[in-house]
Amino acid sequence: MVRHLSTLAPNEGYTLCGLPGVKFMRTNRTSVRAPVLYEPCIVIVCQGHKRGWLGDSSFDYHAQQFLVLSVPLPFEGETVRASEAEPMLAISIGIDLQMAAELALAVDQARPQAEAPAAPRGIMASPLDDALGDAVLRLLEALNSPLETQLLAPAIRREILFRVLTGDQGGALRAALAHQSQFGKIGKALRRIHAHYHTAIDVATLAGEAGMSVAAFHASFKAVTMTSPIQYLKTTRLHKARLLMVQDGLSAAGASGRVGYESTSQFSREFKRFFGRTPLEEARQMRSLLAQSPGAQPGRYVSAQ
Known part of the structure; x- marks a missing residue:
């Protein structure tokens, strides 16, 4: 191998x-x-x-x-x-x-x-x-x-x-494929978030689609992902925005709007808090690394699907 x-x-x-x-x-x-x-x-x-x-x-x-x-x-x-x-x-x-x-x-x-x-x-x-x-x-x-x-x-x-x-x-x-199981219902909710992360998504809607109360949905969601639905959505948006900046050359303002943020300043604050660098610093660093390995995809940032 x-x-x-x-x-x-x-x-x-x-x-x-x-x-x-x-x-x-x-x-x-x-x-x-x-x-x-x-x-x-x-x-x-x-x-x-x-x-x-x-x-x-x-x-x-x-x-x-x-x-x-x-x-x-x-x-x-x-x-x-x-x-x-x-x-x-x-x-x-x-x-x-x-x-x-x-x-x-x-x-x-x-x-x-x-x-x-x-x-x-x-x-x-x-x-x-x-x-x-x-x-x-x-x-x-x-x-x-x-x-x-x-x-x-x-x-x-x-x-x-x-x-x-x-x-x-x-x-x-x-279990993830079985919509009738609790795990399957959370899996369906996660796939919905990944498909529509750029739109307005609220926990009550996700819970309703899963056929659960908001409290039960929160508990089941955290059991699978070790985080809350809102934090999961935020994390997904930040990852997708970083990918847009590194691969497609979007600015922080362009990427933040594309993934559903209404405020660029809020996006920049949350990005730096999560990744440890500003959006501009992160994009420059990743482009520099990619330039050293022509033909490669940015392995830390692309999804595995």
């Missing part, structure tokens, strides 16, 4: 490939704890060591482990072990929710659960078993060839999703 990823991900950050939703990740140096934002995805680490924090809980994921985000989550992460000689290398596979729902239904019909699953979590790391590891290796091999990327890789990606659904983390992913 490491050999294939070293070739497929020659530059730091994210490198796109011919299979939509799949990205390669490379980091040549350790990094300090910083905010990140991932869409629902499967991240398989082939070399190196990363650590993440969600609320007060931390989790490690390193070589021969995979991370599953069953719902879109902003959290904090750092690269613990990486160097020029041995970079952190990983592959990110976005979760196609329609495909996941179809597979989950087929799996549950063919293999009814004998016992109730553990309480689902929005993010979790697990060891990479032989079956999943073999599928990931075959996907990397296929992605080296444009023809195999087109004809073979989509089926292997589906197999990887099947392996996850039938493994230790399958319960959380199925």
Whole structure:
């Protein structure tokens, strides 16, 4: 896996490939704890060591482990072990929710659960078993060839999703897809926030759509994300604005308006409080880093979907 990823991900950050939703990740140096934002995805680490924090809980994921985000989550992460000689290398596979729902239904019909699953979590790391590891290796091999990327890789990606659904983390992913479960209702609310973060969203509306009281919605939301709905929306807007400034060259005023802020000064204050730098300082820093690695995508800031 490491050999294939070293070739497929020659530059730091994210490198796109011919299979939509799949990205390669490379980091040549350790990094300090910083905010990140991932869409629902499967991240398989082939070399190196990363650590993440969600609320007060931390989790490690390193070589021969995979991370599953069953719902879109902003959290904090750092690269613990990486160097020029041995970079952190990983592959990110976005979760196609329609495909996941179809597979989950087929799996549950063919293999009814004998016992109730553990309480689902929005993010979790697990060891990479032989079956999943073999599928990931075959996907990397296929992605080296444009023809195999087109004809073979989509089926292997589906197999990887099947392996996850039938493994230790399958319960959380199925729960996120099931609208009738509490976890599924929160997952639906999170996806709504990510799709409409630039519009006016109030907690009462989200709670009503989930069929919960405002108090119950708050409690369920915090159990999944370790934060409140309003703070989650604010965090999502700040991440999206930073992406617009770094990738699309928007000014702070332009980005703040695009993501739903009415006051640029309020946006700038909250941005600096959250990221530790002003919007202008952050955009300059990221463009400088990207200029040092031509062709790379800004790995700290793009979502994994």
